[in-house]
Amino acid sequence: MKRPARKPHSRRDGTPKATHKVRFARKARPGHHAKGKPLARVPRVARLLALAHRIDGMIRSWELKDWAEAARLIGVTRARMTQIANLMLLAPEIQEDILGSPPASRGNDAVTEHDLRVIVMPVDWKKQHVAWLTVTDDTRTIQPSMPPSGQCRLGNRASTMKSS
Numbered sequence: 625m626k627r628p629a630r631k632p633h634s635r636r637d638g639t640p641k642a643t644h645k646v647r648f649a650r651k652a653r654p655g656h657h658a659k660g661k662p663l664a665r666v667p668r669v670a671r672l673l674a675l676a677h678r679i680d681g682m683i684r685s686w687e688l689k690d691w692a693e694a695a696r697l698i699g700v701t702r703a704r705m706t707q708i709a710n711l712m713l714l715a716p717e718i719q720e721d722i723l724g725s726p727p728a729s730r731g732n733d734a735v736t737e738h739d740l741r742v743i744v745m746p747v748d749w750k751k752q753h754v755a756w757l758t759v760t761d762d763t764r765t766i767q768p769s770m771p772p773s774g775q776c777r778l779g780n781r782a783s784t785m786k787s788s
Contacts, residue, residue, distance in 0.1 A: 664727030669737050673711045673722050680712060711740060715749035718756050735760060 682688045688697070695705035714722075722735065743755040 664729050667722075667725055667728050667733040667735070669711070669733065669735055669740060670722050670725055672708050672737060673714075673719060676708050676712050679709070707737070707741070710744050711737075713744050713747070714740065715752045715756075718743070718752060721756075721760075 679688065679691070679694045683690060683694070688694050691705050691709055692702050695702045700708075712719075722740075725734070728734070739759045743752050743759065746752055746755070
């Protein structure tokens, strides 16, 4: 059985329907100036390091049971939470540099989390400082990641690249 066609501007009970024309104005997107230029943002590694310190404080104050509970709470895997927690193993001076780094305006961050995973591997803070200096210089630009003397790390073994 077919339903009878409704009139376009009336309800089923016969009362007229209110209509209003909506005009959408072009507004600035969140995180952008009105002229379309992106605002400066806190670098991702600084946000992750701050998150690690926040979670550590919550565990120490018994607000959270452990890092696994924190992982469940924020919706990441325990492995990812371990990567975030490992940022706290960086030397305090490196952590200060990261947390005090200037906001990034656009493009890639000067230091990535992948760079920091290599730096955090040695537990000795002096070795971490040497690794930190190979990743950044005083102007916060990335140094070439190629190891000296043409050596390239492949997995757990080092191989020498042939120069042509």
